[in-house]
Amino acid sequence: MKTTQLLWIGVCLLGAILLYLALSDNGTGAKSSHSSAAVDPVLYKKEVESDRTKKNDYMRTNAESPISDKTKFTGLLYFPPDPAYRVQARLEPFADKTQKIIVRMSDGSEEVYSKYAHAVFSLQDEACRLLIVQATDGTYSILFRDATSSKETYGGGRYLDLEADALTGTQTVIDFNTAYNPYCAYNPSYACPIPPAENTLPVAVKAGERYQEHD
Template sequence: MIKNKFFLTGLFLVIAIVLYYSFFDGSATTSVGGLADVVNPETYRQQLEEKRTKKDQFFLSDAESPLLDKKGFTSLAYFAPDPAYRVVARLEPFADKTQKLVVRMSDGKEEVYEKFAHAVFRLQDETCRLLIVKVDNTYSILFRDATSGKTTYGGGRYLELDEAALTDNQVILDFNTAYNPYCAYNPGYSCPLPPAENSLPVAVEAGEKYTSHD
């Protein structure tokens, strides 16, 4: 009996320590069901900044850059990294795996994508729902929000998802990685436009902003 008492006391102490560091180590945590996402804000910010710097270098010097005029280009515009826009979403796959979506393109043409699932999540105290589409081996979300046409590109932005992360009917949506299509910088590109259902009621102040670089 005494041994059990000491064991339980030690167990409660260990749990208390774990909970303390979970709440006070500066990390941000979001979870849905059994999937938890923990990030350290400073490390997360540094990683995002590194990726953004590499993209700026690509836009400035790569032959595949969509920019028509690179002379005045210094960098793309972004919202500050914010872990609050990295959310865990519940996936609602389609029972019928053959469902298709006709997507209108920026040049008036149309393409057909596969409907993969809906992602359901909470953002700014709102329940949000976005359609995930698949083309070839790429899983994407094409969306608009309350910033579209104001601080972000009016034609919408994109999120790309890692196929390996689409497990257990849950996925992490990181809106800090939301980016503009190439047609935002060069009208010569044909880009898919978000379906009507993918218009969020909230302002997603994360990811890439829009500044003309013509």
């Protein structure tokens, strides 16, 4: 009887361990993209729309806004919030932390950024890979283009900001609903970084800020 009980306890413990590995890191050390990137769609939509309202208020009223004629500003254009564009990515940091990349600016000048890591993920069943760079002020960002560029979104590409504390592990969440246009999209007096060629996605990212040419 005792032997049977011990065997049953062992089987239960093994099953619990295997279930934990399957749910938390797929048995490979990489967390499941469905577990940590998943959100309540209703609450998420409200949060995204709230952030967009705040940005519109900023663009309409703040002296640092790139909008020249604020009296005619009616709000930025956006794709509807979509949690499907909130994806989990695997981080592949550079072994050589001193690697740099020269980024061209919209005014023809150049800036030097540090190469931090590549973010590898799947979007619309396509394998995607984006370079994360660190600016001289210490901020992390992704400068990218996709199949909507020059069509539904700004031709010069869009940006994603990443928090430093979200890059400390081997995984991070990339939320394309937060993708935004550079200031030069709204005011040519600004010089903005142009995404490196490698950061051109093969898919149409219908998330984040849209763009429409103004007279």
